[in-house]
Amino acid sequence: MKKTLMLAGCLVAANTAFAADKPVLTVYAPDYFTSEWGPGPAIEAGFEAQCGCDLRFVAGDVLPRILLEGEATEADVAIGLNTDVSARARASGLFAPHGEDLSRLTMPVTWEDETFLPFDWSEVAFVYDRTRLATPPRSFAELLDAPADAYKIAIQDPRASTSGLALLLWVKHIYGDKAGEAWAKLAPKVLTVTQDWSQSYGLFTDGEADMVLSFTTSPAYHLIAEGDDTKVAAIFPEGHYFYAELAAQLKGSKHPELAQAFMDYILSDDFQGMIATANWSYPVIEKPGFLPEGFAALPRPQTSYFYPEAEAEALRGPALEEWRANFGK
Template sequence: MRKISVFFVILFSFTVGVFATKVLTVYTYSSFIAGVGKQVAPVFEKLYDCKINFVSIDSGSLVARLILERSHPEADVVVGLSQSQLPQVFKENLLEGYKPTDIASVVNTSFLIDPQYRAIPFDYGALAIDYNLKTVKNPPQTFEALLDPQYAHSLVIEDPRTSTTGLDFLLWTIGLYGNNWQTYWRKLTPTIKTVTGGWDSAFQMIEDGEARMMVSFATDEAYNYYYYKGSDIGVTIPNGEAYVMVEYAGIVRGTKEYDLSKDFINFMLSKDFQMAIPLNQWMYPVTDVPLPDVFIDHAPKITKTVSVSIDQISTSLSKWIAEWSSIIIK
């Protein structure tokens, strides 16, 4: 009886192992999960007979989590890294290189910043200043105009230490002002109402009428028109020079689901995934898929951009954040 019992235990264990559903663990931020993730996950799961386990982590904390788990990685794929986080990601050797089969479909080749293909772009958007149409009658058209006393205690910004949006806003000013960016931030201090930990809480403040302006994205007007047929929120891009934020995904080094992770990275550049981005992420796809009418009619056209090189970020980011903290965090 014991031999038979052992035989059946082994047989049962083997059978369960053979037919167990594969699980892909993806670290990303909450709005990705609730938006495009919710739309595309069932498609991927059906295609590859698997389950996706999304784990919500603030975008500004993704790298720290990967470093913490480096010796025993829990994630297979990370989604939502910005170009400002990549120097640390590369330095810490956190991602596996993989060149997607459809990498040539990425329209803007400047987004392909890693020759080892450890970070793959999947969407992008331009930063902007959102403002309340009822309380801001003359929105600032330049960064210098933001210093005007009429905007005192009006602007909500995100903390660059915890938010990629906040970090990219800091980089926007560095791209514009160069070595004089600290002087600008000292002058900007009276305009700042508060510093939030992330984009979600800042957007909630402007939606609730608690703030007149916030750092956000150029597609917010399109978002509000799509859902509310118009709203009390307008968008302005100071100086007419946008800072473009690119979001990346990558395969976590040490994953036990490497092949499935490659499938997911390929899937992110597929037509199904890319077409789901605009109305779920409110960002732009990186491949040449049609844009919805609301983007064409209600999102500002970006003709001029400002940037900070990945080499500059790699060399100076820690110093910049420390200097920013000394100016803003009292």
């Protein structure tokens, strides 16, 4: 036993010595990112194969941590930020421009942000099981007007979850001043409001909820990883709210050229070609072969929309109050 421990100690020491020769690029990422089911391991392997560096993920609450650390943060790059926190992140002044050519992006909305670079995207949508739900809603209006017992939906709390916030903005975008009425109509069909996406999705796969607030790309997981084509995203003619995941480099990075190389890597074919099945969402630059067959054939909304950051920030507070007031549960 002692020998094994000593051996292990030597190995660890050797490993660190080996790694010490190379510069370390520290990337802050959310928890799900670095687990073996997240996109982290593939990104780490892909980037290390070309950078001559050691990419080290630090998993946890990305933005809260950076904001608390301030200028002294060890992060060179932050990945896995959401559109709803970019305003706060920007206001901190800790992030540097990504310097990428945004005209290469093939997303359904125009992206002009010079600091926060999207690396994948999707739209929020209601996902159902076509074997369990005979008459799914064909539009947002139909969803609202359906009788209270037509279906039970699991959604996420806009105060705690980014997809929940996306729904809030989605409703606001379609219904504007009448958003309050829309919430009052939706409320009886909502089974419950969960803290995060995975709890809602668990309720859906368990059969507790008939529909779940998720993403247009969710059926791809079931189709490709499980060979199950029964999960469908309801595509509404009113359009869907766009949802992107972002990365940014930090001003105070000790390895600015490596950080820049990582930003370049995000838009490379290598990264964009694998992100679809690594993170179950669309690549920001789509080329033939980047999506597996069934994934590419998924129905897509006619229109996607997205509030510019400042507008979304301004809408958030009043829209939350509207939600609280009208979601009479």
